[in-house]
Structures are given as structure tokens and as C-alpha cells.
Amino acid sequence: MPRKTRPVKSARRKKSPVSPRAAQLIAVGVALALIAIIVAIVVSSLNRAEPQALPTVAPSDAGELLRENPHLLSDVAPQDADAVLVEFVDFQCPACATASPIVQQVADEYGDRLAVVVRNLPLTSIHPHAVEAAVAAEAAAAQGEFAAMYKELFATHQEWSSARGDQSDTFRDLAEQLGLDMDEYDRVADDPATRERIALDQADAFALGATGTPSFFLDGELVQLNSFDDLRAAVESALQ
Numbered sequence: 001m002p003r004k005t006r007p008v009k010s011a012r013r014k015k016s017p018v019s020p021r022a023a024q025l026i027a028v029g030v031a032l033a034l035i036a037i038i039v040a041i042v043v044s045s046l047n048r049a050e051p052q053a054l055p056t057v058a059p060s061d062a063g064e065l066l067r068e069n070p071h072l073l074s075d076v077a078p079q080d081a082d083a084v085l086v087e088f089v090d091f092q093c094p095a096c097a098t099a100s101p102i103v104q105q106v107a108d109e110y111g112d113r114l115a116v117v118v119r120n121l122p123l124t125s126i127h128p129h130a131v132e133a134a135v136a137a138e139a140a141a142a143q144g145e146f147a148a149m150y151k152e153l154f155a156t157h158q159e160w161s162s163a164r165g166d167q168s169d170t171f172r173d174l175a176e177q178l179g180l181d182m183d184e185y186d187r188v189a190d191d192p193a194t195r196e197r198i199a200l201d202q203a204d205a206f207a208l209g210a211t212g213t214p215s216f217f218l219d220g221e222l223v224q225l226n227s228f229d230d231l232r233a234a235v236e237s238a239l240q
Helices: 020-047 094-109 130-141 146-155 168-177 182-190 192-208 230-239
Strands: 083-089 114-120 215-218
Touching: 083 094, 083 230, 094 114, 094 146, 094 230, 114 130, 114 192, 130 146, 130 168, 130 182, 130 192, 146 168, 168 182, 182 192, 215 230
Parallel strands: 083 114
Antiparallel strands: 083 215
């Protein structure tokens, strides 16, 4: 009987040892990669905007829902309206950006029946641009353009809210586009009283029970909303 041929096993090639020169090149490559990673982390940290500090407000000075010279989205002042809606807002807050078209629609829809007041509640621990955005809104308000800056800050929200580094030049560009007097804008933006007002808004919000943004108070009562569409229903109920 003919013999069956056995499959020939291919001989395994022995791995040649890495030469000292190659090992040295690999080590250098790894070291350079680690250095590049460290440099990238350092640069990223340097470019990351630091949260802006606000002056301290004594608890005894906080707790007012309305202050003098309120910033309005409506054409009617609180003392002349049938109902008053106060929004505490963080301009870097994504939820505030989502709510802003509804707030503006409500202000337009109810005309002189509803006063819509906007106050600042920058959540500085999580939103590093919130204070500078509030400063921009305050500086615009000094020229009677708060409502216009409110709209612009939220219209451009995606462009600046996730950007690294200081965004004050971005906000200044928005002011220029609105046709503001830039010398006056800079004066108000640099005035310590501007940050004092923002700090007082923030302290009032926390003293009144606001814990996040946006927070809405309707005729002095904190409104609990399941969705922002409920805001119109709450206003309707208050006006009846």
C-alpha cells in the first residue's frame, strides 16, 4: 500500500532580537509622545477660561425679587402690568438658550399685560463665561439695549459657550454689531459696580430659592415647570 504523505509543518521563524539601536529609537519615540501629551494638557489648561469671581453679598442684603432699574424684555414695567414674570438666567446655560425663544415669544404675545424682567444668575462653578456674558448684557443695558443683547447672546450661544479662553472680545464684537457706543460699553464693563449688580442678582436668586437656571418667578412665586411650554400656560393662568 502506498504511504500517506504527512503534511509538512512550516518551520517557525525565530524572532530576531531587537537591536540596541532600535530599542533606543523606540524609547525616544515613546518619550517624545509622552512629552507631546503633557504639553497638550498644559496648553489646554492655559487656554481654559477661569470662572470669573464676583463680589460677596451679605445674606442680610439679599432676597429681593425686583430691584431698581430692572432689565425688561417687555414694553411694560412691573408697576404697570397685570402680571410680572422674572427670569433668573445664566447666559452660558444650554437650558436658558433653549428657553429664550419661548420667553421672548411670551413677552411679545402678552404685550402691556405682562412685564418680563430678566436678572442674572451666573453659575460660576460650571460656566466660566457666564459672568463676562452677564457683564456684556449689563453694559448693553446701560445704553438701553438689554433686550437686543439678550437675543444676540443666545443667538450665538453655540459659538462661544464651549469655546476656550476669555470670550470678552467676542461679546464686545456683539456690542459693536448692535451699534453701541464702545467707549461707554467699555466703561460700564470695567466698572466694579457692574459686577456688584450681577452679584446682587445672584444672591437674590439663591435667597429666594432658585437652585438652577433658568428659574422663573411669576407674581412672586417660583414656578415649577415640567417643560418650557408650561410657561405660557402659567402666564395665562396668572392673567385670568
